[in-house]
Amino acid sequence: MKVVHLSTYHTFGGAGIAALRLHHALRGIGVQSSVLVQEAEREEAGVEGFANGFLEKKMAFARFAAERAYFLFQEKEKSVRFHFSPLWAGTDVSAHPLVRGADVIHLHWINFGFLSLYSLKKLFALGKPVVWTMHDMSTFTGGCHYSRECDRYLTHCGFCPYLRTPGADDLSSRVFEQKKALFSNAPLTLVSPSRWLAELGARAALTKHLTSLAIPNPIDTSVFAPAASSEIDLDPAKKWILFAGVNTQDPRKGFAYFKEATQQLNDRADRWGIVVFGKTDPEALTGMGLEVRALGSLPAHEVVRVYQAVDVMVVPSLEDNYPNTVIEAMACGTPVVGFDSGGIAEQIEHRTTGYVAQLYSAGDLASGIRFVLEEADYGQLRENTLRVIQQRNSFGVVANAYLSLYQKLIAAVGRQV
Structure with missing residues (x-):
């Protein structure tokens, strides 16, 4: 089985690290896992950067800047600048060899100029099973990563508290409508590390028609493990x-x-x-x-x-x-x-x-x-x-849970064919 993970970041941020750990866990049980990121930060087995050359990296930064600029003139204040993603700018990865050769496409956190709504449309059109691990709420909102106390995503986004001029037809409402059309017949299964977010996904207006599951993030217990003594210079009396x-x-x-x-x-x-x-x-x-x-x-x-x-x-x-x-x-x-x-x-x-x-x-x-x-x-x-x-959370437990999901989705596609 071949699985490709799509993630904006390689080793940066909680979502990028979680995606990379899942990749390692899956390879540990024999799955042919690969990761396609915006830019690879180091050489690593199974990890490729979409932007490799000088010009490609400049274009990747331009996409990031374009999406941030698109939101800049609509943000309520500077403090929310990186807390809202309209998925406006991105690149088409649907023809990449890792994507073409995969049995399952696994999305992670793909904001900040890596993938756009158009990019997702091209991926869904391939007809392959798509799993989306939600690392925040942005999958099923009109753009915010966390809704705070707003619950409009349960009905229809609009009057967004992140925006300078909230209204019935504001940016969050328009993004909501675009996602609604995109998700209507998408071969998409949602996963969250927490039951809390999986249940919100199952209730959200954009995704309540989709399967929403909870599978926790993995941790490498050969690296993160107790030590017999401290190697940090701290007062042992405290x-x-x-x-x-x-x-x-x-x-x-x-x-x-x-x-x-x-x-x-x-x-x-x-x-x-x-x-x-x-x-x-x-x-x-x-x-x-x-x-x-x-x-x-x-x-x-x-x-x-x-x-x-x-x-x-x-x-x-x-x-x-x-x-x-x-x-x-x-x-x-x-x-x-x-x-x-x-x-x-x-x-x-x-x-x-x-x-x-x-x-x-x-x-x-x-x-x-x-x-x-x-x-x-x-x-x-x-x-x-x-x-x-x-x-x-051990690698084997989490990897086998995802493997079971992948197998069911591939089998379902086979029955449809």
Whole structure:
């Protein structure tokens, strides 16, 4: 069986990493998997960049710039600039040898100038089974990646809160209509890493006629695994709380709630500390109530060491699908505390592998941290996290779930022929 994955990014971003891990997992069980990305960031078996030469890369950037410019004049404010994708600019990959030779076409996150609605139309016209793993909500909305508190995607997009002049016939409404025509008879099956997003896909007006399934993201447990001792320079007398991928500018990531929670833990300032890595704002990290160690951006092998060194990770996102960071930490035996939001509440088993806090409650987030570090049987929590990851997210489990889906879709096409 030959499967081609289409993904904007190779090793950048949660969706790109999840797609690449699935590719590795499938190859591990004998599937002829390949990945076609906008630009390959390194040489890797089965991965090809669509834009390889100097001119092709310039054209790829031009498509990205064109789509962003198309939205620029309609955005409500700068903060939403990269949170809405109209799929206006893209390239036709339908004639690429990897696509032509595939039995199944597997879409992932394909925004930002890689594929457009026209590109998708050309792919659907090939008549091959198409699987689309939804890494956010943009598949079934008029363009937003996360709808926040708007639920117009359940009926018809329009009056979009992301737009400068929302109205009945605004950009989100027009994109909605284009997707409606495109999806009406598409050979498309939707998958989400979380039941939360799969269920939204099953209810959304654009996709409720399509099959929408949940298959979790995979994690390589030979790489993300517990370590006997820490290789990170942290005070061993303290317990360390990790906040990964800090983005203080995006309210959806919930940094303000994390900060308020740690301020409530200042009675443990002599025993607990905070570790952060990723995009950080030094000013935002002041007044946290506990000592802060900011590690900045780290290569993958260093990230693993951080997970292994800390005692708990906190993920206070207010809306998220299935963060890779949660399963990465759990695979290293680190319990996780997160809000009851999106797919995060599915990743964490409350009081078994971590703590699911009441949404918007910094106080309950602080209680979750105290539960993990002081109240729970910590050794049992670690054992539970490792067991859950092996049963739910290991390469073999996830790859075989997708293989079963591919086989059913190929068989259905054969019966139609």
